[in-house]
Amino acid sequence: MQGSELTRAKVRSALVFLAPMLLALALAAGWPLGRTLWFAFTDASLTDNGYSFIGFENFWNSEWGGLLEDGNWWQAVGNTLYFTFVSVALETVLGVGIALALDVPFRGRAIVRAAVLIPWAIPTVVSAKMWGWMLHDQFGLINDLGMSLGLLDQPVAWMANSATALTAIVAVDVWKTTPFMALLVLAALQMLPRDIYEAARIDGIHPVRVFFRVTLPLIRPALMVAVIFRGLDALRAFDLMYAMTANNESTMTMSVFARQQLVDFQDVGYGSAAAALLFVMVAVLTAAVLTLGRVRLTGGAR
Amino acid sequence: MMPRTLAGRAGFYAFILVIMLFSVFPFYYAVVSSFKTGSELFEVTYWPTFNMENYVSIFTEQPFGRNILNSVIVAFAVVAISLTLGVLASYALARVSFRGRGLLLVTILAVSMFPQVAVLSGMFEMIRVLGMFNSLPGLILANMVLTLPFTVWVLTTFMTELPKELEEAAFVDGATPLQVVRRVFLPLMGPAMAATGLLAFIVAWNEFLFALTFTLSNEMRTVPVAIALITGATQYELPWGNIMAASVIVTVPLIVLVLIFQRRIVAGLTAGAVKG
Amino acid sequence: MTELSLRGLRKSFGGHEAIHGVDLDIPSGEFVVFVGPSGCGKSTLLRLIAGLEDISAGELSIDGAVVNALPPAKRGVAMVFQSYALYPHMTVFENIAFGLTLKRRDKAEVDRRVREVAATLELTELLERLPRELSGGQRQRVAIGRAIVRQPKVFLFDEPLSNLDASLRTQMRGEIANLHERLPDVTMIYVTHDQVEAMTLADRIVVLRDGRVEQVGRPLELYHQPANLFVAGFIGAPSMNFLAVQVSAAAEGGLACRFGEGLETTLPLGIGGAPEGVKTLGIRPEHLEEHPEGALAVTVERVENLGESHLVHARLPGGATLIARGSGAVEAKAGAKLRYALPPGHVHLFLEDGRSAAARQL
Numbered sequence: 054m055q056g057s058e059l060t061r062a063k064v065r066s067a068l069v070f071l072a073p074m075l076l077a078l079a080l081a082a083g084w085p086l087g088r089t090l091w092f093a094f095t096d097a098s099l100t101d102n103g104y105s106f107i108g109f110e111n112f113w114n115s116e117w118g119g120l121l122e123d124g125n126w127w128q129a130v131g132n133t134l135y136f137t138f139v140s141v142a143l144e145t146v147l148g149v150g151i152a153l154a155l156d157v158p159f160r161g162r163a164i165v166r167a168a169v170l171i172p173w174a175i176p177t178v179v180s181a182k183m184w185g186w187m188l189h190d191q192f193g194l195i196n197d198l199g200m201s202l203g204l205l206d207q208p209v210a211w212m213a214n215s216a217t218a219l220t221a222i223v224a225v226d227v228w229k230t231t232p233f234m235a236l237l238v239l240a241a242l243q244m245l246p247r248d249i250y251e252a253a254r255i256d257g258i259h260p261v262r263v264f265f266r267v268t269l270p271l272i273r274p275a276l277m278v279a280v281i282f283r284g285l286d287a288l289r290a291f292d293l294m295y296a297m298t299a300n301n302e303s304t305m306t307m308s309v310f311a312r313q314q315l316v317d318f319q320d321v322g323y324g325s326a327a328a329a330l331l332f333v334m335v336a337v338l339t340a341a342v343l344t345l346g347r348v349r350l351t352g353g354a355r
Numbered sequence: 356m357m358p359r360t361l362a363g364r365a366g367f368y369a370f371i372l373v374i375m376l377f378s379v380f381p382f383y384y385a386v387v388s389s390f391k392t393g394s395e396l397f398e399v400t401y402w403p404t405f406n407m408e409n410y411v412s413i414f415t416e417q418p419f420g421r422n423i424l425n426s427v428i429v430a431f432a433v434v435a436i437s438l439t440l441g442v443l444a445s446y447a448l449a450r451v452s453f454r455g456r457g458l459l460l461v462t463i464l465a466v467s468m469f470p471q472v473a474v475l476s477g478m479f480e481m482i483r484v485l486g487m488f489n490s491l492p493g494l495i496l497a498n499m500v501l502t503l504p505f506t507v508w509v510l511t512t513f514m515t516e517l518p519k520e521l522e523e524a525a526f527v528d529g530a531t532p533l534q535v536v537r538r539v540f541l542p543l544m545g546p547a548m549a550a551t552g553l554l555a556f557i558v559a560w561n562e563f564l565f566a567l568t569f570t571l572s573n574e575m576r577t578v579p580v581a582i583a584l585i586t587g588a589t590q591y592e593l594p595w596g597n598i599m600a601a602s603v604i605v606t607v608p609l610i611v612l613v614l615i616f617q618r619r620i621v622a623g624l625t626a627g628a629v630k631g
Numbered sequence: 632m633t634e635l636s637l638r639g640l641r642k643s644f645g646g647h648e649a650i651h652g653v654d655l656d657i658p659s660g661e662f663v664v665f666v667g668p669s670g671c672g673k674s675t676l677l678r679l680i681a682g683l684e685d686i687s688a689g690e691l692s693i694d695g696a697v698v699n700a701l702p703p704a705k706r707g708v709a710m711v712f713q714s715y716a717l718y719p720h721m722t723v724f725e726n727i728a729f730g731l732t733l734k735r736r737d738k739a740e741v742d743r744r745v746r747e748v749a750a751t752l753e754l755t756e757l758l759e760r761l762p763r764e765l766s767g768g769q770r771q772r773v774a775i776g777r778a779i780v781r782q783p784k785v786f787l788f789d790e791p792l793s794n795l796d797a798s799l800r801t802q803m804r805g806e807i808a809n810l811h812e813r814l815p816d817v818t819m820i821y822v823t824h825d826q827v828e829a830m831t832l833a834d835r836i837v838v839l840r841d842g843r844v845e846q847v848g849r850p851l852e853l854y855h856q857p858a859n860l861f862v863a864g865f866i867g868a869p870s871m872n873f874l875a876v877q878v879s880a881a882a883e884g885g886l887a888c889r890f891g892e893g894l895e896t897t898l899p900l901g902i903g904g905a906p907e908g909v910k911t912l913g914i915r916p917e918h919l920e921e922h923p924e925g926a927l928a929v930t931v932e933r934v935e936n937l938g939e940s941h942l943v944h945a946r947l948p949g950g951a952t953l954i955a956r957g958s959g960a961v962e963a964k965a966g967a968k969l970r971y972a973l974p975p976g977h978v979h980l981f982l983e984d985g986r987s988a989a990a991r992q993l
Contacts, residue, residue: 057685059526059702066532067447074444074507081499082466088477151374165371167614168378174613176561178579179602183385186595194384197399236621289470292563296583308472315476316568325476332473339468343461520716523683528730529704542720
């Protein structure tokens with residue numbers, strides 16, 4: 054191989070250019086992740102400097118059960134899965150609906166499209182507080198509106214009631230994240246050739262049929278990517294639950310559970326074990342997605 | 356396509372109106388509430404008054420100015436570092452074929468899927484060892500795990516789309532790879548950098564979990580943590596007026612940015628997602 | 632003196648070899664055109680010379696020095712790309728000056744050289760414009776200017792006219808020919824799939840197919856003495872007619888050619904080897920002569936009038952098709968019977984493996 058100086062210079066530069074990024078990533082992701090996975094097999098705590106390897110005891114032991122027999126953990130798992138499935142499903146349906154509407158040219162479309170981005174731009178903590186205020190049991194707008202419209206007999210303590218709190222959190226997430234979904238779907242819609250719609254119109258096919266037979270199959274790849282990314286994102290949700298209900302068990306997700314063990318109960322080992330389980334779950338799903346979508350991925354770069 | 360019957364059109368515009376209300380109203384209501392004090396808050400109203408009392412009190416009752424400054428410092432530093440490292444890396448990933456490139460891209464994408472909490476205990480330990488607990492550098496470092504992978508990913512997507520012949524012309528003209536990046540590609544990546552930088556800015560500005568866990572004192576908190584932890588005179592009375600005023604203050608700049616750069620943000624989001 | 636020399640040059644991409652050992656010597660100041668169908672490796676060969684692709688095996692030397700390992704800028708080559716590849720964010724001036732500024736030359740000198748080049752290319756008025764504000768032809772001239780300003784020893788063109796419309800293409804072809812005259816010491820290598828460009832611009836043409844050189848020669852040499860079936864078919868439009876033929880030595884000298892049932896003629900030609908080895912006879916459409924006693928009896932299928940000439944598409948009794956070019960005065964209609972004669976001076980004979988049998992007139 055008689056590689057020219059140009060090729061060698063390019064490969065050399067590539068390594069030099071990659072090094073700072075890889076170093077930063079190793080420092081901010083690789084090392085901490087490795088440590089977390091290690092802590093998961095120890096009895097480390099924030100209060101005590103010494104710790105020792107205890108194998109799988111954080112996950113399961115005969116003395117006090119461990120994570121796999123911890124009711125709170127399983128509730129957190131259940132909450133997370135419920136939150137993920139319900140919110141992503143609603144966001145997808147609403148997102149597609151909004152995207153279809155915004156795909157139609159009409160006066161003021163640019164304004165509506167910009168307005169739709171507002172919930173997405175608002176920090177999660179702020180939206181949690183905004184909605185927390187609107188859902189306030191005594192002075193909240195929702196109760197006031199519900200009662201004056203006759204939908205509610207008496208004020209509901211949305212966030213205090215374990216039955217409604219998670220639903221309320223799902224609603225806030227749907228409000229905040231639907232725009233993201235809508236814009237991704239809209240981008241996919243706008244890449245479709247216009248003439249297929251015109252052809253369908255000339256053939257006199259009902260718009261609903263056109264949607265299910267033509268539009269949906271064509272945007273499905275983009276939609277799937279958006280749904281998968283959103284789903285993986287929802288599995289690690291933390292901000293919304295913590296800002297709305299703090300460490301309340303009825304809305305606690307896996308991330309909230311892990312942080313509570315880690316920081317509030319200072320049990321680094323146990324919290325790390327929970328974090329590790331969440332990581333493994335997300336990693337397995339990500340690996341599955343990446344393997345299935347591998348062909349498209351490598352096609353992305355030259 | 357636009358419905359052709361009158362009823363259809365009316366329905367369409369009603370739907371658009373609902374979308375508008377759904378998107379904008381909660382923030383509008385926060386603005387309305389932020390101008391209310393005392394017992395005004397106990398009554399639901401829809402038109403704003405302009406009482407600035409809450410806006411004054413969040414800056415006087417607590418170090419909210421300092422919190423904003425912290426957020427600004429952290430977000431700008433995170434954006435600057437992510438873009439610098441990202442644009443260099445993206446040249447290598449998009450333009451040079453070397454062994455292991457595919458694996459590297461997949462790894463970077465996988466890191467962007469990390470649950471934040473999975474690095475929490477390791478990061479906590481590292482930050483304490485490095486003496487960066489309760490400091491802004493610690494937060495900047497922690498934020499890199501969130502912004503760097505997608506910055507690299509999105510910039511790589513954009514970089515891949517630049518014509519190959521431009522780079523070759525520059526090589527024939529005698530440019531080194533660094534000169535190609537600096538003098539040919541970087542000026543052409545302006546829109547891509549703006550979009551990516553803005554996304555990174557929003558992520559860093561909104562980041563909550565690290566800022567909550569790695570800071571201790573009021574003076575070191577960033578805005579989202581400060582808002583989440585605003586407390587009233589008594590434990591049971593949350594000062595909703597103050598919370599709403601603070602919320603409005605940190606959200607308005609973001610909304611302005613988003614409205615101005617709407618198209619670029621969407622381009623950045625779709626480049627990062629659709630290609631994934 | 633040989634300026635540019637290729638010795639056994641090979642290029643593989645992964646397991647696939649795109650260039651299979653090319654040998655070529657190009658004297659200083661020559662205008663050489665690489666031509667061939669798409670995928671023949673002509674652009675790859677150019678990019679090997681430019682240094683944009685790594686040479687897998689063989690040797691490339693410029694001015695006697697092996698340059699295999701040198702990066703493009705150090706080889707003394709300049710290149711004009713198919714898409715022009717102008718830097719979109721730089722003005723015309725900055726585009727032309729870019730290579731010079733990288734070398735940290737004196738500002739005044741850069742300015743002088745850029746203006747000099749701009750003047751010769753009539754770009755002076757456009758120096759402050761951005762590429763997007765220029766027409767296709769102007770962009771092309773900027774791309775040429777960017778190459779000239781570096782005072783290269785070898786000038787490489789990669790299908791530079793393929794993005795222009797037909798009339799502009801003719802004009803730019805003229806400008807490139809002028810450029811060659813103005814810079815007599817600069818070697819030019821030009822890649823195209825357009826044989827008109829090849830025929831009009833080249834001192835010598837290199838015909839490539841599947842990564843191999845099929846023939847190297849002056850344009851008319853390729854036209855009159857194609858080395859094989861491929862070159863014969865590639866040069867000239869419409870393509871040369873090929874007829875399957877059985878040949879034997881005729882009693883009265885010359886070659887007896889048999890095209891099938893009832894179609895025989897004796898041509899006063901001689902070849903080096905055994906006449907039986909000839910399998911194909913080639914004749915260009917413009918060389919077929921309509922003649923009442925011609926050897927080829929055909930049925931006209933279609934006539935195309937081009938104005939200054941006409942093309943007769945005809946069929947031989949055996950089913951083979953033939954195209955003949957005429958002067959434009961058309962009489963034949965579809966279904967008519969015609970006869971064509973084969974002027975011995977224009978007949979090409981090819982052996983079974985496709986090589987020319989090098990027929991000569993007796």
